[in-house]
Amino acid sequence: MSFPGTWMTTSESMVYRVVPKCACSTIGQIMYYSDHGQFFDGDIHDAKSGIHKWAMEKSQPLIRQNVTAHKSFAFTCVRNPYTRILSSFFDKICGIQRNGKRYRGNLVPLLVQKYGIKVGSPEDGFEFDQIKSFRRFLLFARDTIRWRRPMDPDIHWSAMSGHISTYIVNGGRYDRIFWTEDFNTGMQTVLDQVETATPVDLGAIPRFNESEGHGPKRAHPVEDYFDDLSMHLIYEIYKKDFQIFKYDFENPANKMPTGEIDLDEVHAKLGQ
Structure with a gap:
């Protein structure tokens, strides 16, 4: 075990x-x-x-x-799930990691080449179209989770x-x-x-946000990053997360849960 x-x-x-x-x-x-x-x-x-x-x-x-x-x-x-994947994008894809390098070495060049994602750099003040690049990253994230291509999904x-x-x-x-x-x-x-x-x-207790300051700041409200297609992709990837942990799929602007987490339901549905 x-x-x-x-x-x-x-x-x-x-x-x-x-x-x-x-x-x-x-x-x-x-x-x-x-x-x-x-x-x-x-x-x-x-x-x-x-x-x-x-x-x-x-x-x-x-x-x-x-x-x-x-x-x-x-x-x-x-x-x-909406704010979590946005945080992953800005930290892991756009940001420079603690070791001074890009996350997972060749991951960002792969995304630039295969998905046309732009992430900017510290030299240009991380200037890029955040919404367009994030939506392309969503396609990549879906591909890794659904088909494990072009790589296994990242934690x-x-x-x-x-x-x-x-x-x-x-x-x-x-x-x-x-x-x-x-x-x-x-x-x-x-x-x-x-x-x-x-x-x-x-x-x-201070908040220990180890990813803060390593990349661009989010320039828009959460809901601006998610059009109808993006929401469809998010639901395809995170349907169970929305349902079991009681988050509002219909409204990306509402980050707060809509009900209490039922531990019996969690154990029943995730213990199979």
Whole structure:
């Protein structure tokens, strides 16, 4: 049994299934802080100690034992599919990464060549037609997810339900799933259920947005990026995300959920 993308505090106070582009940097730093009374110095994704991660071999037996026995409070966090894929585009496709290079090396040149996407550069102030390029990126994202061409789908734009289901299918159960759009309320419900070595005051916790400042700023309201065809593609890719996590497909301008997440429904529909 494997639990990819699963993080756990060293004290085993809580277990978190990472969903990329859903406040994972902030959540990881809160987990780290709750054990050590300080934040990890750097991007929490780079931490090799002070927090258990499935990607680290030595952590796997501990995570497996904890999750299969449901010893700790387990949670994850989701985000509106419209804003999530926009964030992926501006961060991973348009932005310069922490190492000073483009994401995944030859990915952006591939998109320029095959899909006619323009992303600008720091030298020109990232000047390009954001709406036109984003809609072409959507075609690429759909192609990777539906047909795994011209590459396998990337974790940053593959469906949240796919990430979240691996935890259930392999024997885990969530105690809480909350929305990034109401982050403090949701994270507080997690902290209220666990005992931490260091008290966490969410009001005083900074937001750790590791992608900020590495690329262009979004120049238009969310809804301007999605015409009728774009919405069709989004529904084709993220239908389950909208339905299970209660987001409004009909109105890209409404980032807020329209109802409560039903954990029994999540486990039933994603556990098959």
